[in-house]
Amino acid sequence: MDFLPTEVQEALRAGVREICGDAFPRARLGELAASGAGFDPALWTTLRELGVFGLRLPESEGGLGLGLGDAALVYEELGRALVPGPLVGTLLAAGLPGADVGAPVSVLDVSAEEPGRTLLVEHPDVITSLIVLDGEDVRRVDASALATTPITILTDPLTPLGAISTLPASSPVDARAATWRLEGAVLTAALEAGIAAATVELAVQYAKEREQFGRTIGSFQAVKHMCADMHVRAQIASVAVHAAAVTLDDPSIGDPVRAVASAKMLADEAANLNAKTSIQVHGGMGFTWEVVVHYYLKRGWVHQTQFGDIDTHADAMAALL
Amino acid sequence: MDLKYSPAEQEFRGELRSWLAEVLPSIGPKPHVDDWPGRREFDTAWQRMLAGAGYAGINWPKEFGGRGATPTEHLIFLEESERAGAPYVGVNFVGLLHAGPTLIAEASPEVQQAHLPAILRGDEVWCQGFSEPGSGSDLASLRCKAVRDGDDYVVTGQKIWTSHSEVADYCEMLVRTDPDAPKHRGISWLVMAMDSPGITIRPLRTIIGSTEFAEMFLDEVRIPVSNRVGAENDGWRVTNVTLSFERGTAFVGDVVDALEVVGELSTLAKKITRHGATAWDDRALRRELAHIAAELEGLWALTRRNVSEAQRVGRVGFGGSIFKLRYSEIRQRLAEVAAQLLGRASLAMDDLDALPNARFAEERLQWLNLSIAAGTSQIQRNIISERVLGLPRERQ
Numbered sequence: 001m002d003f004l005p006t007e008v009q010e011a012l013r014a015g016v017r018e019i020c021g022d023a024f025p026r027a028r029l030g031e032l033a034a035s036g037a038g039f040d041p042a043l044w045t046t047l048r049e050l051g052v053f054g055l056r057l058p059e060s061e062g063g064l065g066l067g068l069g070d071a072a073l074v075y076e077e078l079g080r081a082l083v084p085g086p087l088v089g090t091l092l093a094a095g096l097p098g099a100d101v102g103a104p105v106s107v108l109d110v111s112a113e114e115p116g117r118t119l120l121v122e123h124p125d126v127i128t129s130l131i132v133l134d135g136e137d138v139r140r141v142d143a144s145a146l147a148t149t150p151i152t153i154l155t156d157p158l159t160p161l162g163a164i165s166t167l168p169a170s171s172p173v174d175a176r177a178a179t180w181r182l183e184g185a186v187l188t189a190a191l192e193a194g195i196a197a198a199t200v201e202l203a204v205q206y207a208k209e210r211e212q213f214g215r216t217i218g219s220f221q222a223v224k225h226m227c228a229d230m231h232v233r234a235q236i237a238s239v240a241v242h243a244a245a246v247t248l249d250d251p252s253i254g255d256p257v258r259a260v261a262s263a264k265m266l267a268d269e270a271a272n273l274n275a276k277t278s279i280q281v282h283g284g285m286g287f288t289w290e291v292v293v294h295y296y297l298k299r300g301w302v303h304q305t306q307f308g309d310i311d312t313h314a315d316a317m318a319a320l321l
Numbered sequence: 322m323d324l325k326y327s328p329a330e331q332e333f334r335g336e337l338r339s340w341l342a343e344v345l346p347s348i349g350p351k352p353h354v355d356d357w358p359g360r361r362e363f364d365t366a367w368q369r370m371l372a373g374a375g376y377a378g379i380n381w382p383k384e385f386g387g388r389g390a391t392p393t394e395h396l397i398f399l400e401e402s403e404r405a406g407a408p409y410v411g412v413n414f415v416g417l418l419h420a421g422p423t424l425i426a427e428a429s430p431e432v433q434q435a436h437l438p439a440i441l442r443g444d445e446v447w448c449q450g451f452s453e454p455g456s457g458s459d460l461a462s463l464r465c466k467a468v469r470d471g472d473d474y475v476v477t478g479q480k481i482w483t484s485h486s487e488v489a490d491y492c493e494m495l496v497r498t499d500p501d502a503p504k505h506r507g508i509s510w511l512v513m514a515m516d517s518p519g520i521t522i523r524p525l526r527t528i529i530g531s532t533e534f535a536e537m538f539l540d541e542v543r544i545p546v547s548n549r550v551g552a553e554n555d556g557w558r559v560t561n562v563t564l565s566f567e568r569g570t571a572f573v574g575d576v577v578d579a580l581e582v583v584g585e586l587s588t589l590a591k592k593i594t595r596h597g598a599t600a601w602d603d604r605a606l607r608r609e610l611a612h613i614a615a616e617l618e619g620l621w622a623l624t625r626r627n628v629s630e631a632q633r634v635g636r637v638g639f640g641g642s643i644f645k646l647r648y649s650e651i652r653q654r655l656a657e658v659a660a661q662l663l664g665r666a667s668l669a670m671d672d673l674d675a676l677p678n679a680r681f682a683e684e685r686l687q688w689l690n691l692s693i694a695a696g697t698s699q700i701q702r703n704i705i706s707e708r709v710l711g712l713p714r715e716r717q
Contacts, residue, residue, distance in 0.1 A: 001323060001326050001327070001330065001393050001625065002322075002323050002629050002632065002633060003322055003622075003625045003626045003629040004322070004629045004630060004633055006322070009322060200710070204710045204711070204712065207712060208712065215713075218706075218713055219712065220715070221699070221702075221703070221715055223712075224702070224703070224707070224710075224712045225699070225703075225706065227710055227712060228646070228701070228702035228703075228706040228710070229702065231643070231706075231709060231710060232643050232705065235623070235640075235643050236616075236619040236620065236623055236643070236647060237619070239619065239622040239623045239625075239626045240615075240618060240619040240622050242322050242622065242626075243324065243618070243621075243622035243625075246322050246323070246324050247324070250324075250325065252325070253324045253325060254324075258614075259618065261611075261615060262614070262616075262618035263619075265611075265612065265615040266616065266619045313611075313615075314607075314608040314612060314615070315607075315608070315611070317611035318587075318608060318611040321607075321610055321611065
């Protein structure tokens with residue numbers, strides 16, 4: 001047993017972090033939101049050319065031959081940088097026969113929706129197809145067949161949504177929806193763990209600079225203890241995600257359902273609480289559009305609803321107790 | 322990121338499992354918590370069995386009589402021992418996990434030879450004389466004074482939280498040898514024989530009602546200078562060296578046990594009725610148990626990450642603080658679920674209606690110590706925020 005990332009995995013993680021830092025510095029969040037785009041085509045192309053979306057495909061098919069454990073490390077970094085776009089669906093869809101690897105794909109789990117409620121499709125303007133999880137079936141809907149109505153004011157300005165009441169008919173391309181849900185949950189949890197880590201960094205950075213009462217606010221225990229709690233949440237979420245990812249790669253390690261439920265619950269909660277705590281550390285500025293923390297909070301809320309919310313995973317966990 | 326055990330690790334686990342299955346049925350019942358001579362006998366008898374089978378000092382270097390196991394093997398040892406219901410380290414705690422490692426790192430060969438084999442064999446029980454009534458979280462402010470008189474130190478003062486002192490043979494002592502130096506630089510580390518004249522023990526009754534630890538009063542106790550470990554006034558460094566022995570395994574048994582308790586409480590909830598249905602029909606209760614299970618899975622992952630770090634880089638960083646902070650909260654939450662399930666039976670420490678209420682009533686009190694002992698949760702938050710996150714110290 002050696003649960004630390006290998007040297008190769010550390011290099012992969014560092015490489016993705018560096019590329020995100022160059023291609024998508026935090027200042028880009030505000031610019032992109034202001035442009036109303038909600039997607040960065042140049043950044044997407046960079047990630048696609050790097051092989052991010054095909055990393056689980058065998059090398060013979062142009063992929064990197066890596067596992068979900070490696071993908072989780074990469075997706076933590078994408079979460080930390082708050083890269084916009086349908087990251088999880090695009091990676092999962094790369095494994096479908098005849099896939100155009102890296103073409104943006106969103107996912108909608110209709111089994112998790114209440115009948116009669118409006119369906120919301122993420123990134124409707126850029127996706128080439130929508131993957132629909134329906135019971136045990138994985139269906140594929142061509143984007144050209146989707147007539148969605150754009151949501152004009154979004155909670156997360158970098159996750160555009162299109163509303164639709166009924167999806168067009170489609171035939172199954174796969175019958176492994178359960179696997180899609182588990183893999184999607186762990187990759188989404190990785191993005192959440194990245195958000196949890198980034199919001200600690202933002203809070204700590206601010207607490208070291210901001211002065212009140214003649215001293216930096218980070219010297220006050222009331223503030224530094226909040227930062228410590230954030231770090232604890234981020235770290236535990238991250239190791240839970242890694243454990244779930246390697247368990248999916250090799251189910252002889254443990255029960256994948258249990259590991260994934262734990263990861264998604266902990267990561268969703270860590271992202272949400274850390275983003276809120278980070279806003280609190282930022283004080284009044286945290287309540288403004290001027291600092292970037294709000295983008296993290298809002299993206300975390302999007303991820304909470306994807307591939308099973310906390311209650312869904314708590315029920316899955318309870319069923320195993 | 323590999324969670325699979327190597328063939329050698331699996332073999333170690335298999336042998337240990339067989340040995341535990343073979344010997345545990347011969348172990349008698351655990352003595353009552355207040356029966357200190359009985360506890361010493363029970364715990365040291367187990368230590369002798371471990372020594373006979375080659376498991377004593379599992380993490381001690383071979384040259385000092387230990388097994389020299391890797392951190393991963395140590396994790397496996399603790400995991401399997403907990404699952405099999407083996408006795409805990411008990412009164413051997415300080416000797417095996419604290420004083421022994423300190424002697425290994427810092428003591429003269431004479432002092433090592435005098436104590437290490439006896440600790441491993443279960444012949445010598447140690448206690449710890451570090452904390453004082455006025456020096457808890459701020460341990461370095463300790464005032465118990467040691468004055469040189471010929472070949473002896475003459476020690477006067479008061480110690481507190483000295484677990485197992487009623488039955489200990491030796492005490493690892495921190496004393497003030499230079500009252501004028503800055504607080505960290507006037508402390509020395511001494512080996513004190515517990516049969517020395519001038520030592521008075523007063524048991525302290527815990528919140529549970531039992532006598533888990535004691536106060537110790539020292540009135541001109543003479544300790545030979547040759548019993549000092551490390552240089553005079555260098556005791557603070559000596560005691561911190563001990564921490565470098567920590568390899569992420571401190572709470573392995575606890576997290577394994579807590580996961581088993583989640584299972585037991587789920588089983589109990591399916592049987593017990595509340596408000597006209599089984600407790601398990603209460604979705605809020607089910608989800609609370611699921612949340613606790615999720616947290617414990619995270620802590621189990623963190624444990625394996627910390628142990629891997631110890632194995633690869635030789636030390637564990639601050640993962641232990643992260644673990645302890647969260648585990649304390651979760652274990653206390655788990656005790657509340659038990660109380661919720663048991664209702665008014667949780668008020669009784671005698672078993673009622675064939676329920677495990679006595680055990681859980683005790684645990685509900687017991688686990689309050691987690692956020693206080695060995696560095697309070699507030700001290701852990703200081704450690705994480707200052708040493709990991711680099712936030713400024715409150716006081717320079």
